[in-house]
Structures are given as structure tokens and as C-alpha cells.
Amino acid sequence: MQLPIIKLLDVSMNYDNNVIFSNINLEIEPGEIVAAKGTIGSGKTTLLNLICGIIRPTSGRIYIDKYDITKLPSDKLSALRANIFGIVPQKTNLIPEISIKQNLELPLMLNGIDKDKRNSIVNETLDKLGLISLSDRLAGTLSVGESEIVSIARSMVSDPPILLLDEPTEGLDPIISEMILSLLRGDSIMNQKTIFITTHDERILNIANRVINVKDNMNL
Amino acid sequence: MLFELITNGLTMGKAQSRLAILIIFMTTINAMIFSSLLNGSGTLIVSMITFGFVLISEYLLTKQTIESSSSKLILYNQLGAQTRSIISIIISRFIIVGIIGLFSGIIVGSSVVYTIHHPMNIIPTLLQSSIVSISFLTIIGICIGSYAAIVQSFKQNNLYQ
Numbered sequence: 293m294q295l296p297i298i299k300l301l302d303v304s305m306n307y308d309n310n311v312i313f314s315n316i317n318l319e320i321e322p323g324e325i326v327a328a329k330g331t332i333g334s335g336k337t338t339l340l341n342l343i344c345g346i347i348r349p350t351s352g353r354i355y356i357d358k359y360d361i362t363k364l365p366s367d368k369l370s371a372l373r374a375n376i377f378g379i380v381p382q383k384t385n386l387i388p389e390i391s392i393k394q395n396l397e398l399p400l401m402l403n404g405i406d407k408d409k410r411n412s413i414v415n416e417t418l419d420k421l422g423l424i425s426l427s428d429r430l431a432g433t434l435s436v437g438e439s440e441i442v443s444i445a446r447s448m449v450s451d452p453p454i455l456l457l458d459e460p461t462e463g464l465d466p467i468i469s470e471m472i473l474s475l476l477r478g479d480s481i482m483n484q485k486t487i488f489i490t491t492h493d494e495r496i497l498n499i500a501n502r503v504i505n506v507k508d509n510m511n512l
Numbered sequence: 513m514l515f516e517l518i519t520n521g522l523t524m525g526k527a528q529s530r531l532a533i534l535i536i537f538m539t540t541i542n543a544m545i546f547s548s549l550l551n552g553s554g555t556l557i558v559s560m561i562t563f564g565f566v567l568i569s570e571y572l573l574t575k576q577t578i579e580s581s582s583s584k585l586i587l588y589n590q591l592g593a594q595t596r597s598i599i600s601i602i603i604s605r606f607i608i609v610g611i612i613g614l615f616s617g618i619i620v621g622s623s624v625v626y627t628i629h630h631p632m633n634i635i636p637t638l639l640q641s642s643i644v645s646i647s648f649l650t651i652i653g654i655c656i657g658s659y660a661a662i663v664q665s666f667k668q669n670n671l672y673q
Contacts, residue, residue, distance in 0.1 A: 385584070
């Protein structure tokens with residue numbers, strides 16, 4: 293059995309005296325697709341933000357690979373986030389004033405990759421995802437579905453071992469949702485990616501190796 | 513990397529830059545004229561008012577800039593940009609813009625002071641002392657005002673770790 297790449301140990305989270313989580317435990321192995329479902333406000337996004345260290349837990353430990361991210365100083369945590377995670381937020385936040393290609397370059401830029409290499413990686417990714425014809429379009433001119441696909445492409449461009457997606461098919465039409473699903477399935481199988489998705493979408497729940505209910509069954 | 517982040521639209525837009533330049537420009541001219549007309553405690557009060565005005569205006573402008581680009585800041589945070597790099601970029605941009613406003617203000621303010629006091633022989637002393645104190649207080653005001661706004665806004669957006 294492989295060691296978990298994500299491990300939450302007795303994690304509790306409070307916001308302004310409201311208990312969001314209390315002593316939750318979760319282990320995710322490399323290459324696993326885990327879907328988190330739950331009602332609105334159950335804490336799915338909070339769980340995702342805890343895993344990538346955007347917010348820190350009130351108590352407990354979170355291990356990513358061999359690092360205890362609850363103890364990492366913010367500069368090391370940022371560097372870890374840049375190298376290990378590809379994040380797709382619920383609200384796609386592409387920079388609208390720049391092109392899709394430039395948006396995809398951002399994670400590589402933050403990883404200190406030089407311009408020429410960035411260009412070739414971005415072109416390769418766009419080509420692989422069939423987005424090359426859109427490369428020079430401004431991100432602000434894309435439809436919601438296109439933005440979601442580009443946002444997923446951006447999370448994959450630096451080839452991170454873990455992808456975190458927050459409701460990636462929310463409000464999208466079935467064709468775009470199907471494209472996103474095959475993208476995720478392909479990336480997980482081909483590249484052994486660990487994928488954590490928060491969702492209500494039954495189709496995503498079906499492709500997941502494991503489904504967790506954020507409110508009821510957090511000790512897995 | 514930092515330069516590329518600035519050119520990719522992280523910090524203030526053109527309208528905010530122009531407003532920041534105009535504020536510092538006008539403040540510098542006013543401070544130079546009043547300093548040349550007053551002496552002793554009057555000059556001190558003008559310096560304090562200038563400092564307070566720069567501090568408050570830069571604080572408000574930085575807050576407004578951050579609020580209007582909060583989605584970009586959250587994105588950079590998700591992509592792994594370090595908080596202190598983002599803070600440095602924003603403050604550097606405000607200082608650069610502030611220096612442009614300050615120099616323009618000093619040039620125009622000096623001309624006005626020279627015109628007002630033309631027959632007098634105290635102009636060099638007047639200008640020298642007011643330029644040094646106004647420049648110093650303006651730069652300090654920009655740094656403190658921007659920094660306070662950045663820290664407060666980042667805490668509100670959960671970006672300050």
C-alpha cells in the first residue's frame with residue numbers, strides 16, 4: 293500500500309465561533325480520484341482550501357507528501373503550493389485583460405521557468421486539449437464553459453501531482469461537462485494525478501474512486 | 513519574475529495611477545506654497561497636514577486598488593506567489609507613481625514660489641528646506657499608508673499568512 297499523498301489528522305476548523313469541522317481524518321493515496329459531496333455550506337470549499345494551505349486549521353495536522361503544511365512558514369508553503377497543487381476555484385479567475393496563452397503562463401512564471409520553455413509547454417498543453425485556436429484570444433471574451441476548460445488547463449500546465457477542483461461542472465452544459473470529465477479521467481490515468489473534487493454532479497461522483505460526504509463521514 | 517507579474521496586470525490600472533500622481537502633485541505644490549508663506553510653527557503644521565493627507569489618501573487609494581483587483585490577488589495566492597512579493601510589487605508601484613507626482617509637484621511648486629517671492633533673496637533657503645521635508649514626509653506617507661492598507665486588505669481577504 294502506498295503512503296498517502298494527502299493526510300488530515302484530527303483537523304478542526306472554526307470560523308467566528310462556528311464549528312465547520314471537528315477532528316476530521318482523511319487520507320488520499322497518489323493517483324486516487326476523491327470526490328467530496330455535501331450540502332451548500334457544509335464546508336467542501338473550506339476542506340479544499342485547508343488541503344492546499346490557503347487557510348490554516350484551528351487545530352490538527354495536514355500532511356502533503358512528507359510536509360506538515362500546518363507548520364510550514366508562509367514562504368515555504370507558497371513554494372509548495374506552486375509546485376504540488378493545480379487549483380481550479382469555483383469561480384474561474386482567469387485574468388480577463390490578457391490572452392489565454394498568457395493566463396496559462398502564470399503558474400510556470402511563478403515556478404521560475406524561462407520564457408522559451410514556458411512557450412513550448414503552454415503550446416503543448418493547448419494543443420493537447422484542443423485549445424490552440426483560442427490561444428491568442430483575451431480571457432475576458434470566453435464563454436463560461438470555455439473559461440472553465442482554460443482554468444483546468446492552467447491547473448495542469450505545470451504538471452502538478454495534485455489537482456484540486458471546486459465544483460468544476462457547476463452550471464455548465466452537458467457537452468462541456470463531459471469534456472471536463474474526460475479531461476480529468478485522462479489526466480488521472482495517464483499521469484497518475486491525485487484529484488480531489490468538490491461536487492454535486494453525479495457524473496463526477498461516478499468517475500471517482502471514492503466519494504466522501506463532507507458532513508457525515510469524514511473519518512476515512 | 514516580479515516585473516512580469518506587474519506587466520501582467522497585478523497592480524493598479526492607468527486610472528488609479530493617474531489619480532495617485534495627481535494627488536501627490538497637488539499636495540506637493542500646496543505644501544511648497546504654504547511653507548514659503550509661513551514660518552516657524554506654521555511650517556511645521558503645513559508639514560504635518562501634508563503628511564496626514566498623503567498618508568490617508570495613499571491608504572484609501574491602495575485599499576481601493578486591492579479591492580478592485582482582489583480576484584487577481586487570490587489567484588496569485590492560489591498559484592503560489594509569496595505574500596511578501598505581492599506586497600513589494602504593490603508598494604513599489606505606489607512609490608514609483610508617488611515619485612513621479614512628487615517631482616512634477618516640486619518643479620511646478622518651485623516655479624510658483626519663485627514667482628511669489630521673486631524680489632526676495634530667501635528663495636534658495638525656502639525651497640531647499642521645504643523640498644527636503646515635503647519629499648521625506650511624502651515618501652514616508654506613501655510607504656506607511658500603502659503598507660497599512662495592504663495588511664488590512666490582505667487580512668480581510670485571508671491572504672496574509
